Amino acid sequence: MKRKLSILLLAAAVALLGTPGLAGAQSVIAHRGASGYLPEHTLAGFAFAYAQGADFLLLDLMMSSDGFLIALHDRTLEATTDVAAVFPGRHRSDDRYYAADFSLPELKLLTVHERSRAGAAVYPGRFPPDYGLFSIPTVEEVILLVQGLNGSTGRDVGLYLDLQWTQWHRDQGLYMEEALFELLRLYGYKGPQANLYIQSAESSSLGFIRYTMNAEFPLIQRISEAEEHDFYATPEGLGEIAEYADGIAPSKYRIEAGSDHFSEGMLLVQEAQALGLVVFPYTLRADRLSPYASSFDDELRRFFFQYGADGVITDFPDHAVLLLQRTGAR
Numbered sequence: 001m002k003r004k005l006s007i008l009l010l011a012a013a014v015a016l017l018g019t020p021g022l023a024g025a026q027s028v029i030a031h032r033g034a035s036g037y038l039p040e041h042t043l044a045g046f047a048f049a050y051a052q053g054a055d056f057l058l059l060d061l062m063m064s065s066d067g068f069l070i071a072l073h074d075r076t077l078e079a080t081t082d083v084a085a086v087f088p089g090r091h092r093s094d095d096r097y098y099a100a101d102f103s104l105p106e107l108k109l110l111t112v113h114e115r116s117r118a119g120a121a122v123y124p125g126r127f128p129p130d131y132g133l134f135s136i137p138t139v140e141e142v143i144l145l146v147q148g149l150n151g152s153t154g155r156d157v158g159l160y161l162d163l164q165w166t167q168w169h170r171d172q173g174l175y176m177e178e179a180l181f182e183l184l185r186l187y188g189y190k191g192p193q194a195n196l197y198i199q200s201a202e203s204s205s206l207g208f209i210r211y212t213m214n215a216e217f218p219l220i221q222r223i224s225e226a227e228e229h230d231f232y233a234t235p236e237g238l239g240e241i242a243e244y245a246d247g248i249a250p251s252k253y254r255i256e257a258g259s260d261h262f263s264e265g266m267l268l269v270q271e272a273q274a275l276g277l278v279v280f281p282y283t284l285r286a287d288r289l290s291p292y293a294s295s296f297d298d299e300l301r302r303f304f305f306q307y308g309a310d311g312v313i314t315d316f317p318d319h320a321v322l323l324l325q326r327t328g329a330r
Contacts (some may be wrong), residue, residue: 026330027121029054029055029056029312031315032071034048036123036285039080039114053317056311057158061076062169064107067174069176070104072164073164079116082111086110090102096175100174111130112136123287143159167205177205180198192218200220201223210226218247220248233254248251255281255307255309279310280309282313283314297307
């Protein structure tokens with residue numbers, strides 16, 4: 001516990017000394033924290049991204065069995081925690097350990113490590129996976145971290161909240177949207193000027209938030225590479241999105257490769273912006289370049305200045321901030 005606390009305090013101290021990012025037309029959105037440097041969805045990673053000048057901290061939302069929102073991307077725990085060692089036998093019939101089957105006190109017993117697959121790190125050059133310094137944060141803890149640092153630094157870094165598997169959670173008797181809005185109300189977030197985005201890959205969830213919950217928060221439709229999202233990346237699909245959302249977050253490959261509907265990927269950006277939608281492509285990584293980029297700097301330049309994105313979602317927010325500063329964009 002002391003080691004986990006000390007690494008958090010170290011990252012927070014760095015954040016206090018970080019160079020504040022100036023508000024600009026193009027946003028840098030830290031993907032699950034500064035996940036290129038520290039394990040995703042950890043308080044230390046979020047603090048480090050804050051220090052690097054990110055404008056928004058993106059966290060994926062899942063839910064514990066006792067109804068707490070946690071920062072976690074997968075429905076299951078084995079890729080980023082030591083759940084199999086701590087709770088052997090608590091897997092389902094598919095041998096997967098689902099976060100929704102564990103209470104928050106149980107989840108807090110787990111150690112978060114760098115994402116791995118079959119025992120090997122997915123990104124070998126990142127933080128060593130066996131150091132055991134981190135734990136799963138609640139969404140409330142991330143809110144407290146951001147609000148605390150905003151108070152002590154004078155910055156106004158926002159939240160970018162990605163609701164994951166909302167219908168699946170409802171099938172488990174867990175209601176994510178309602179829990180999130182109660183948490184946002186508790187901490188003073190309200191209206192379109194709350195400096196946060198709510199994102200989902202499920203249009204039904206965004207429609208529920210907009211029309212049933214009557215929320216005025218900016219909403220983002222995530223457009224993955226999956227075939228079921230192909231319609232969203234058409235002129236007709238974008239027109240439908242514009243009725244319930246304020247922006248799109250398309251996979252970067254949809255923009256660079258184009259589609260049957262847009263001869264050049266950048267036209268997807270232009271078509272969306274013409275409808276009043278902001279465009280935040282994901283996920284730009286220095287250690288996983290697109291086939292079109294000669295370097296990470298080149299990839300960032302393409303998305304900011306050639307394709308004209310309103311911001312980028314990246315594991316390496318410091319690179320994006322420095323590029324915008326060097327080019328005079330902020």
